[in-house]
Amino acid sequence: MTFRPSSAREVAEIVAAGAADKRALEIVAGGSKRGFGRPVRADATLDLSQLAGIVNYEAPELVLTARPSTPLAELEDVLREKGQMLAFAPPKWRELLGSHGTPTGVPTLGGALACNLSGPRRVRAGAARDFILGFSAVNGRGEIFKAGGKVVKNVTGFDLSKLMVGSFGTLAILTEVTLKVMPRPETECTLLLHGLSDAKAVDVMARALNTPHDVFGAAHLPEAAARRSRVGDGPVTALRLEGPAPSVAFRVGEIEKLFGAGDRLDAEASARFWDEVAEVRALLPEGVVWRLCPTPSFSPRLVETIQQILPGAEAFYDWGGGLVWLSLPEAGADAGAGFVRAALQDGHATLMVAPEFLRETVDVFQPVPRALAALEARVKQNFDPLGLFNPGRMRKGV
Amino acid sequence: MLVMPEPDRVVLDRRAEIVAALQEIVPGEGVIDTERERRAYECDALTAYRQTPMVVVLPEDTRQVVAVLRYCKENGIKVVPRGAGTSLSGGALPLEDGVLLGMGKFKRILDIDAPNRCVVAQPGVTNLAISHAVQGQGLYYAPDPSSQIACTIGGNVAENSGGVHCLKYGLTTNNVIGVEFVTMDGEVIRLGGKFFDAGGYDLLGVLVGSEGLLGVVTEVTVRVLPTPPGARALLIGFPSVQGAGDCVAAVIGAGIIPGGMEIMDRLAIEAAEAFVHAGYPLDAEALLIVELDGCGAEVDHLIAAVEKIAAAHGATTVRASQSEEERLLFWAGRKAAFPAVGRISPDYLCMDGTIPRKEIGAVLLRMKQLEAKYGLRVANVFHAGDGNLHPLILYDANKPGELLRAEEFGRDILLLCVEVGGVLTGEHGVGVEKRDLMNAMFDAVDLEQQQRLKCAFDEQSLLNPGKVFPQLCRCAELGRMHVRGGKLPFPDLPRF
Structure with a gap:
């Protein structure tokens, strides 16, 4: 059975009406992350695809409010038009999750937040959880509630927004979220250093990230991965710099002074390279x-x-x-x-x-000590007392 | 009138026995019992509210914190955690029948790990001491609340503290990557660590900013960043606050995120200039300070871009700092704004709301009308980049009724912030100060959901009760699922 609500009110009604029968729901926006996490055993599917679209976007305020099923691609286009972006640049992982044939579907904002997905910029820019400002949702009692706000700086009340991100839809059903968005850098450049061992590369990346040159991406592809992504015949270490053109040119030069000359990828090639990294295309496609x-x-x-x-x-x-x-x-x-x-x-x-x-x-997510597991279970209980939302997705029973 | 939870007579009657039991756990001078010494803890930086605690305990290690909390839990005794006591919202206001748990002895930096860009510190380490500890390695801790010389990292975690640089570098929540904390049950729990994105529920995300209601933090791991190689500041005068506000929007619209961006209104400019002689333009209605940081090439490029935007928005003065001394001088006036206002008024109340930036002009106009209504003046300083207002309401506590008028004025300002789409507090916290205004921003269901989270951590509401929420929760009631006898939240609906 599948429900397709078109408003928060309808979501609340569906949850409330099923509560007496403890009807468990698999919550799906675009469905592209269904293969991520433990398999959900539910009595019905709650398809949120009707809850899509940008509700409000004010570029100079750096604030965007959208419904959960808004496709990431659509969101990125709208932001790009105003010279902005999601700073955590969520990956889509379509090929990655598709390698076992399960997921199809459309990567959405709701999915990226539910799974706390952050791309290579995360090393400096922060994760998805760092950019959520507020939300509306339906809890397991069928009540509509909100938390956070719609401005970029707010400490009023508990920061439940962070809790929603990375909860895989097991606490509440998001019906609207507000995000902090950031300006797109004017340009970018990636420096590729060749031939470093893994240990040496991780050391170079740490030292580069500690320079004041604002390295906003640091990846290392050992030989097999480098060959597969066609950036080199041997191991490749990549450092990404972004910003105004004169600044990027200066900083790439400074980084080369420290770590030796390498290949420079221009803005377009750089963006393509980091997309490869984000989408995990360099990895052996088996096992x-x-x-x-x-x-x-x-x-x-x-x-x-x-x-x-x-x-x-x-x-x-x-x-x-x-x-x-x-x-x-x-x-x-x-x-x-x-x-x-x-x-x-x-x-x-x-x-x-x-x-x-x-x-x-197998435990898909890292097992946690007993006291923390008990606390997590109490938190779950307080949002979704009957265990209706995505049962089993994170852990057995959660 | 602030109403705190009714003191528990049974606990008060057992005071001597409780003190003795706590002395067993924390020997020597770690338990403060005399009335005179306890009074030193009667308030935090929100001095309008005072209460001598029943007893003060200063534990030295996590084991003692565990034992104190276990004892208090078993005996139904309330606990108020405290760092340096610099909260501006009364977060550390003691309770008459409560233990004040001072974390000041947790003063050690445990680990400086430059390759992983993090520092592990005990909660009583000051914010500034963390930056000092790593400055030799070209690193610093980004959140910089103005009290950073005194406030502790544990307090920063409790309050999710901000500062002038948070538009670009984030608040405490964006820069803390791990904690060890003790629950009211006396369980020691570690969240996160030196690695990215702790798995499971983001409990670290709710612990930060929980104002001491969820747990007592005993260790903090923070992310440190490379110090920007340089910075320059621009001083920009405008004939109207609206002009300054529009300029801020245009700077951000042009894709520039300054390291800091502050607005001061005329009264604040005059007070600051008279105090520190920073060379502020006295003919301006609003002064914008914009700081750009990064490498020289980037800073010069962005200074030129912001100068152009300022000119296009009718700036009457545009000055770029030509030296580090001049940059610091530009900031000196802003950083001294609060004491400067203290020179022109015997007392002031510092408010802390956030609004959508586009509303700055309208909100200031309404504030002018409120000045007339209450017969009190307001000096305004804002973190303009993120729309965080700090109106300073000038009053004289020695004049009968003025404090009450100032408080009502402050309440109206915060309600105005919410009315235009903003929030009650941008960085100071709810505490006791804004507790009774929470209903203006959240409805009953919203507040119940937040309080249920509290129940998951502290079922008997013993940890810092009376803060943040207008009513104390009863977890048993909140936990009840209303599915009895077929009575559902929407009983008229068909069952699918």
Whole structure:
């Protein structure tokens, strides 16, 4: 059974009417992220596709209000016309999630927020959760509520907006969100450094990010990944600079003085390169894919440890080493969860791409200590007491 | 008139026993019992409200915090956490029957990790000390509330503090990446760390800015950034506040996000100029200070662009700083605006609302009308880039009735902010000061949902009760799902 409400009021009515029967709902905007997370077992589908479109956009205020099913592509076009953008530049992951054949659908704003998706700029610009200002939603009691505001600076009341981002639709159903948007940089340039080992590359990225030259992207593609994305025959380390043209030219020069000359990608090639990185196209298109967030400086050792266990494992680095994409061609019955999480030490590992039966049996998201798990369960309970929204999506029972 | 939760007589009668039990947990001078010493904690920077706490406890480590909170939970005793006590909204106002938990002994920086661009500090470390700790490595901590020399990072986490640079670099919430905190149940929980985007629910996101209602922070990991290589400031005078406001919109519309962008109105300009002689134009109705930071090539490029925009918006004065000394002088007047106003008025109330920037002209006009209504003057300084207003209402506490009039005036200003699409507080917090105005921004369902979150962390409402929410919640009632006897929120609807 599928419901297609066209207003927040209708969403509330559907939730309330199903509450007595504890009717669980799978909540879907564009449906492109259905394959991300644990499989949802629900009694009905709540299709939010009618709740789309920009409600209000005032470029000089840096504020945009839209409904959850607004396609990201549409949003980006409207922002580009005013010389603005979503600073967290959410990835769409269509090919990535499509590699197991499940997702089709349209990447939407609601999906990007529900999954807290941030692209390569995240290393300096912040994540999706940093740009949500306020929202309206329906809770598991069928009540419409709002939190936050529609201005860029606000500390009135608990910041429930942050809680909505990355909650995979398990707390409340977003019906409208307000975001902080930012100006697009006038131009950009990417410097490609060749031949660095993983350890050396992560060190160079850390030092580059610590210069005052505003590096807004730092990725490292080991040899296999570099070849696949056709940026080099050996390992490639990429540093992205953005801003007014004279500033970018000066800063690229300064970075080269520190780390040696490399290839410069012009604005168009640079944007294309970072789109490749964001969309994870450089990774081996078989087996299971993990998304790891370790302490950045630890990432080369993490990858080395995993490759000692499984020599066929492939990886590449984004966010200066703070994000590692890992593909495991033969991972075994637990998708490699055991040795990947043991190697991680601190941080979190997410099973991004795997067949449904694995995502059902393996912890897709990093397990948490008992006290935190209990707190998370109480938070869930207070938004959705009957467990109606996306049951099982994040953890068993959540 | 501020109404705080009714003191618990049973707790007050047990005071001696409670003090003794706390002394068992925190030995030596860590428990402050005498009336005279307790009075030092009777208020924070919102001095209009005062209350001597039942007892003050100054724990030294997480283990003691756990034990204090466990004891208080078991005995139904309220707890008010406090950092340096610089809150402008009464967030650390003590309770007559409550333990004041001072975190001032948590003063160590635990780890400076330049390769991962972060610092791990205990909550009692001051905001400025974090920047000082990493300045040798060319790094700094971006949020810079004006009290940064005194305010602590733990207090910043509780209040989600801002500062003049937050349009470009974000508030505390955007720069804190991990915490260790203790719940009222005495559970130690770690959220985030040195890595990006802690998985699971973003509880760190709600803990920051929760005004001490959700937990007691015992350790903070912050992101530090490379110090911009240079900065220049522009001083721009306008014949009207509207002109200055339009100029701000045009700067942002041109894709420029300045490091700082501030407006002062005529009264604030006059007070500041008389105090620090920064060379502010005294013929201007509004003064705009715009600071551009980055490499030299970028700063010069953007200074030229902003000068052009200013001229097109009818600026009567445009001066760009030619040296670091001059840049600091431009800022000196703005940074001294509050004490400068203190020189021309015996007392003032500092308000803190945010409005959509396009409403600046209209809001100032309404404020003028309110000045006439209340017979009090207002000096205005704004964080113009993000529309965060700080109207300073001038009054004399020695004149009967003036404080009350000033408070009513302040309330009208905040309601006006909400009316034009803004919010009650941009960076100072709700605390007790704006608590009773929350209904103007949120309806009953909105507030219930926020309070349910409180219940998930602190079911008995023992942690900092009486702050933020106009009514104390009863978690059992809030938790009840109204699906009894077929009575649903929408009983007239068909069941699908």
